[in-house]
Amino acid sequence: MKTFPIGGIHPSDNKEWSKDKAIEVIDLPNEVIVPMIQHIGAPSTPLVQKGDKVLTGQLIGQATGFVSANIHSPISGTVTAVDAFPNGQGQRRIMIAIKREGDEWMEGIDRSTEHKRECTLSAQEIVAKVKDAGIVGLGGAQFPTHVKLAIPDGQKADTLIVNGVECEPYLTSDYRNMLERAEMMLTGIEITMRALGVERAIIGVENNKPDAIAHLNEVIARDSYRGIEVMPLKMRYPQGGEKQLIAAVTGRQVPPPPALPLSVGVVVCNVSSAIAIYEAVQKNKPLIERVVTITGKEIGQTHNFMVRFGTSLDYLLSLSGGLPEGDVKVLNGGPMMGRAIVDTTAPIIKGCSGITILSGKEAARGKESACIKCAKCVSVCPMGLEPYLLSRLARLQKWDMAEEHNTIDCIECGCCSYTCPSNLPLLDYIRIGKQTVMTNIRARAIANKK
Amino acid sequence: MNTLVLTVLTLSVLGILLAIILYFVAQKFKVEEDPRIDEVEKMLPGANCGGCGFAGCRAMADALVTRENIASLFCPVAGDGVMKDIAGFLGKVAPEKEPMVATMRCGGTCQKRPKVNHYDGALNCAVVNTFYVGESACAFGCIGYGDCVDACKFDALHLNTETGLVEVNPDKCTACGACVKACPKGLIELRKKWPKNRAVYVACRSKNRGAVVMKACKAGCIGCGKCEKVCAFGAITIENNLAYIDFEKCKLCRKCVNECPTGAIHLENMEPLPKEPKVVKSAPKSEEVAK
Structure with a gap:
């Protein structure tokens, strides 16, 4: 069975807590707060004002830059504020608060459950629809999908890789999507293949999800989806990383940044994003909801909820029996790459595939001691970097040296911090190094242009 | 005894020869540097903190000596007094800054x-x-x-x-x-x-x-x-x-x-x-x- 060539770890997957919970459509919240930044790139511009009436699926945030995405109203009702609200990290960002009045949808959105497979649109039309629908990568990176699908002149893709790995422990939203919405997903993949002009699509799924692999194979055979195959992969974190997945599936190595996967003829797309593409192209439905896993060992009930964006985390927690007693760590995402949330009034956004709740004891870091030069971090780094060195250089603020040692290649998977026997916060420092070096490179590029 | 004399003699001759070569090489590759830079560097605090915007006190001293207008240069560590002394030494107008x-x-x-x-x-x-x-x-x-x-x-x-x-x-x-x-x-x-x-x-x-x-x-x-x-x-x-x-x-x-x-x-x-x-x-x- 295939996997990526270097590094990686094997954390316990902890998926048993929520993997058997079917996707539940929850009662709509009475109020949503929709952030104007739910993608990487520039924030969108609000198109509504306080007091405006909006319908479900109405465009309320216009994409401003090339790498930016539209934002649509997830419910119908009245806009109560366009103001700065705290996000999960406590930072105040521009968001639109909407009070719900019923659930009236925009005209033209097909809400029937009927499956529509036929697609005769051209590549440009598909990309335009995806762009209008504000689709971003739902695996967590939130990269606008239309940018990925629009292949620049002179470049060519030959393979679409669909990311069904979900290597992050605890999370099961992609898994449930593969089991329950396979037809939509496969049609979405077909449409994406059409947009890219590729003949081959490979769905990478880790072998800890044998039923998903079997189900997908069954549907592919039954409905004769041509050119799509499912590739079981050996379970290893961070297989869901774009470069790792490409290496695992095709054996090709993506060159260091700024090169994109397209330079080796590959485009990667998440399974949940494929469903969003299907809905956007075939049903005219913008991206306004997603599956969010609520999980953790200590939480009362675990769920896989279908959540409209902007729903507050408090509301989801109240449906799951509330937070457990004592100190807890609430993560937007899983325990490896998830970001801790300090404000539970924060809204769910496009990139949130799950909420993991760890007890204070589980989440506590060990006591930090000196580096013993065991090089474990080097052996687990999937990018072939030297985390101990990069972390040290960032601590000493030797940005030039950090750049020489390719700190910007770091994918922030956290394998180094996970494996360190001295409990060093390696990634914490590498992240600063990476950010500073990126800023320096950008500043240099601007200076050179002048 | 003979060996000893020979050794001393050889090494002395070798030393003198190399010294002569070194002298000419030094003459050939001599770098002209304003001796005042050393003086100014001594007057600066020597903290090498970078507060002036230069890499260190030596770089600052170099700038103070070579630039004609030193109004934009200021060592926040040394303060007004020292800057005035340096300006006086160089015969330039000192930058005035409040502490x-x-x-x-x-x-x-x-x-x-x-x-x-x-x-x-x-x-x-x-x-x-x-x-x-x-x-x-x-x-x-x-x-x-x-x-x-x-x-x-x-x-x-x-x-x-x-x-x-x-x-x-x-x-x-x-x-x-x-x-x-x-x-x-x-x-x-x-x-x-x-x-x-x-x-x-x-x-x-x-x-x-x-x-x-x-x-x-x-x-x-x-x-x-x-x-x-x-x-x-x-x-x-x-x-x-x-x-x-x-x-x-x-x-x-x-x-x-x-x-x-x-x-x-x-x-x-x-x-x-x-x-x-x-x-x-x-x-x-x-x-x-x-x-």
């Missing part, structure tokens, strides 16, 4: 700005800043892991463990500006150094609206504008719900200090003005705040 001092503009102590979460990562302000707003609910306040303390080469900054805030020792501070760069929240400002280390400044950087500030911190500026109204010199401006005292215009009259409802305006090394009679009613309240 400055680093000022930490956050008054959110542990008591006034309670912690709402527990941070477990690397103890470094810059790291915290990449993750989230910090342990309190204020997104603008001091994180308190002392990046500025580490950056200070003059032992002028210290972390007060009782308040959780960094304090500046104005006598040791040279206004080199290293801490200003180190603070990820941009809390430290170089302000005019008054005699006897007196100072009046707004100890808050929160641009949030009053209600949000009050929820997070009891010592924050709520942007009410009372200080702006009372200031007779037009030194106080309110922008983005935050008051700022311009130290160029401020005359240390202290009227604003009594006006501030949250105590965000800090007064240092000076007695506050006596309270006016009409404020007496609310006097017990302000005592509570002081506690």
Whole structure:
């Protein structure tokens, strides 16, 4: 069975807590707060004002830059504020608060459950629809999908890789999507293949999800989806990383940044994003909801909820029996790459595939001691970097040296911090190094242009 | 015996020969350098802190000697006196600058700005800043892991463990500006150094609206504008719900200090003005705040 060539770890997957919970459509919240930044790139511009009436699926945030995405109203009702609200990290960002009045949808959105497979649109039309629908990568990176699908002149893709790995422990939203919405997903993949002009699509799924692999194979055979195959992969974190997945599936190595996967003829797309593409192209439905896993060992009930964006985390927690007693760590995402949330009034956004709740004891870091030069971090780094060195250089603020040692290649998977026997916060420092070096490179590029 | 003489002789001849070669090589590759650079370097403090904008004192000395106009060059560590001496030595016009001092503009102590979460990562302000707003609910306040303390080469900054805030020792501070760069929240400002280390400044950087500030911190500026109204010199401006005292215009009259409802305006090394009679009613309240 295939996997990526270097590094990686094997954390316990902890998926048993929520993997058997079917996707539940929850009662709509009475109020949503929709952030104007739910993608990487520039924030969108609000198109509504306080007091405006909006319908479900109405465009309320216009994409401003090339790498930016539209934002649509997830419910119908009245806009109560366009103001700065705290996000999960406590930072105040521009968001639109909407009070719900019923659930009236925009005209033209097909809400029937009927499956529509036929697609005769051209590549440009598909990309335009995806762009209008504000689709971003739902695996967590939130990269606008239309940018990925629009292949620049002179470049060519030959393979679409669909990311069904979900290597992050605890999370099961992609898994449930593969089991329950396979037809939509496969049609979405077909449409994406059409947009890219590729003949081959490979769905990478880790072998800890044998039923998903079997189900997908069954549907592919039954409905004769041509050119799509499912590739079981050996379970290893961070297989869901774009470069790792490409290496695992095709054996090709993506060159260091700024090169994109397209330079080796590959485009990667998440399974949940494929469903969003299907809905956007075939049903005219913008991206306004997603599956969010609520999980953790200590939480009362675990769920896989279908959540409209902007729903507050408090509301989801109240449906799951509330937070457990004592100190807890609430993560937007899983325990490896998830970001801790300090404000539970924060809204769910496009990139949130799950909420993991760890007890204070589980989440506590060990006591930090000196580096013993065991090089474990080097052996687990999937990018072939030297985390101990990069972390040290960032601590000493030797940005030039950090750049020489390719700190910007770091994918922030956290394998180094996970494996360190001295409990060093390696990634914490590498992240600063990476950010500073990126800023320096950008500043240099601007200076050179002048 | 013979061997000994021979050895001494050979080595001496070799030494003399090499010395001659070295002499000519040195003549050939001689670098002309202004001897005054050495002199000026000796006059500079030698801290190599980079506060002047150059890589170190040697680079600064080089610039002072070679540039014709040195008005833009200033060593904040040495101060006015030394700069005048150097300018006199070089026969140039000295730059004139008022002495400055680093000022930490956050008054959110542990008591006034309670912690709402527990941070477990690397103890470094810059790291915290990449993750989230910090342990309190204020997104603008001091994180308190002392990046500025580490950056200070003059032992002028210290972390007060009782308040959780960094304090500046104005006598040791040279206004080199290293801490200003180190603070990820941009809390430290170089302000005019008054005699006897007196100072009046707004100890808050929160641009949030009053209600949000009050929820997070009891010592924050709520942007009410009372200080702006009372200031007779037009030194106080309110922008983005935050008051700022311009130290160029401020005359240390202290009227604003009594006006501030949250105590965000800090007064240092000076007695506050006596309270006016009409404020007496609310006097017990302000005592509570002081506690």
